[in-house]
Each structure stands twice: as C-alpha cells, then as structure tokens.
Amino acid sequence: MLNRRFSIVLFSALLLAVVILGLPNLFPIPRVAAINRTITLVGLVSGWNFTSTPNPTITVIQGDIVTINLSSGDTLHQFALDVDKDGAKFTGSCSTGDTCSNQFTPSTPTSVVINTSSLSGTYMYFCTIHSSMVGSFVVNPSTSVGGTEVPIDRLALVAPYLGLASALAILVAITAYMIRNRRKEKKKVVSSGSLQDGLTSPTGFE
Ligand SMILES: [Cu+2]
Numbered sequence: 001m002l003n004r005r006f007s008i009v010l011f012s013a014l015l016l017a018v019v020i021l022g023l024p025n026l027f028p029i030p031r032v033a034a035i036n037r038t039i040t041l042v043g044l045v046s047g048w049n050f051t052s053t054p055n056p057t058i059t060v061i062q063g064d065i066v067t068i069n070l071s072s073g074d075t076l077h078q079f080a081l082d083v084d085k086d087g088a089k090f091t092g093s094c095s096t097g098d099t100c101s102n103q104f105t106p107s108t109p110t111s112v113v114i115n116t117s118s119l120s121g122t123y124m125y126f127c128t129i130h131s132s133m134v135g136s137f138v139v140n141p142s143t144s145v146g147g148t149e150v151p152i153d154r155l156a157l158v159a160p161y162l163g164l165a166s167a168l169a170i171l172v173a174i175t176a177y178m179i180r181n182r183r184k185e186k187k188k189v190v191s192s193g194s195l196q197d198g199l200t201s202p203t204g205f206e
Contacts, residue, residue, distance in 0.1 A: 010169060034063030034116075034142065041070055043077030043104065048125075048133050055135035058125065062142045064116045070101055071109035078103040078128040079112055081137055083119070088126040088134055100128065 039058055047054035051073070060066050070079050082088060084097030094100030101112035119139040127133035 010173060014169065034061060034065070036065045036067065038067045038069060041068055041079065043070060043072040043079075043127060043133065044074055045130050046132055048127070048135055055133065057136045057138060059138045059140065060116055062116055062120055062139050066114045066116060067111055068101070068114065069109070069111045070104050072104055072106045074106070076103055076105050076129065077133065080126055080128050081114060082124040082126065085123065088124050088131070090126070090128060090131045092129050094128060 037060055041048045042051070044050040049056055058066075058068075068079060070077070078092070078094070079101040080088075080094055081099045083099050084095075086095070086097065089095045089098075099112065099114055102108075102110045104110045116139050120141065121139060123137040123139070125135050125137045
C-alpha cells in the first residue's frame with residue numbers, strides 16, 4: 001500500500017520536473033522586435049547639429065522605423081539619405097534612389113520617416129544644398145545588438161526549477177521511507193507486546 005503511494009508521489013514529482021523542463025519549449029521567449037526611433041537634427045550650414053555634436057553618426061538596427069525630425073537654425077536645407085550609395089549630391093534637389101525630406105527653413109520644420117528593413121551597412125546622410133552637412137547613417141544587422149534573435153541557454157533557465165523538483169522528490173522519498181520504517185517498528189512493538197501478553201497474562205500476577 002505504502003509502496004504504491006510512494007510510487008505515485010515519485011511519479012508525480014518526476015512528471016512535475018518534466019513539465020517544468022518542457023515549459024520553455026511550450027512558451028518560447030518572445031524575440032525582440034524592431035522599434036520606432038526618433039532622431040532630431042538641426043540644420044546649420046556649418047553642419048548638422050553643429051552647436052552640439054556636428055554631423056553625428058546615426059546608428060540604428062535593421063527593421064527600425066526611424067523618424068528624423070528636422071529643423072533649421074539658419075537657412076534653407078534638405079535632408080537626404082544616400083540609399084543607393086552613389087555619393088552625396090549637393091544639387092539642391094533629391095537624387096533618384098535616395099530618400100529625402102522636404103526642404104525646410106527655420107519657420108517650416110519637417111520630418112522624414114526611414115524604414116530600415118531593406119537597408120544594411122553604412123550610408124551617408126547629407127543636406128542636398130550644403131557640402132559641409134554630411135554624416136554617417138549606420139544600419140546594424142538585427143542580431144548584432146540585441147536585435148531579433150536572443151540566444152537562450154535553456155539549461156540555465158530550468159536548472160533552478162530542476163533542482164527544486166529534485167529536492168522535492170528526494171524529500172518525498174525520505175519522508176515516505178521514514179514513515180514506512182516507523183510503521184514497521186510500530187508493528188514490531190505491537191506484535192512483541194501481544195506475545196508478552198500471551199505469555200504473562202495467564203499467570204495472573206501482574
Ligand atoms: Cu543645408
């Protein structure tokens with residue numbers, strides 16, 4: 001009877017361990033998605049953001065939707081991203097193959113949205129009017145900086161639960177063993193007591 005109960009408890013503990021082990025597979029950790037980024041650039045003839053960080057390098061992750069807010073600190077500018085990598089063109093208009101904003105002045109700030117899904121590597125961003133306004137736009141692969149794939153050490157994830165389940169199973173086994181032993185001892189005491197009773201009672205000198 002006790003052995004059967006012990007088997008059931010042990011089986012349950014093992015089942016629990018298996019379930020815990022399987023949980024990460026049933027519910028995989030969600031991957032990090034690309035995000036929306038907002039970048040602010042102030043157009044100045046001497047350089048983008050010249051008063052703080054001139055012509056800053058813009059670094060994003062492939063898949064990011066990048067909104068660049070554009071304002072002017074002096075005169076007319078136009079933001080362009082050299083998507084076709086044919087070099088910066090200072091013609092005052094957007095070249096075919098590039099992504100450009102509208103032209104803007106201090107009184108007409110604007111913005112341009114760049115979808116980086118199909119971009120990869122280093123591009124040049126520039127002002128189509130001023131050759132001093134050129135910077136780098138870097139699109140990193142999604143896996144390089146906490147992008148879409150997260151390596152998972154499943155063993156490390158389940159190890160604490162596995163340890164807990166094992167400890168539980170061992171505890172249950174020890175408890176069951178102790179209970180069984182105690183019952184055996186009780187049975188022994190009872191049976192030896194009965195034997196003594198059988199021997200002494202008939203004399204009537206107790
Ligand atoms: Cu400009």
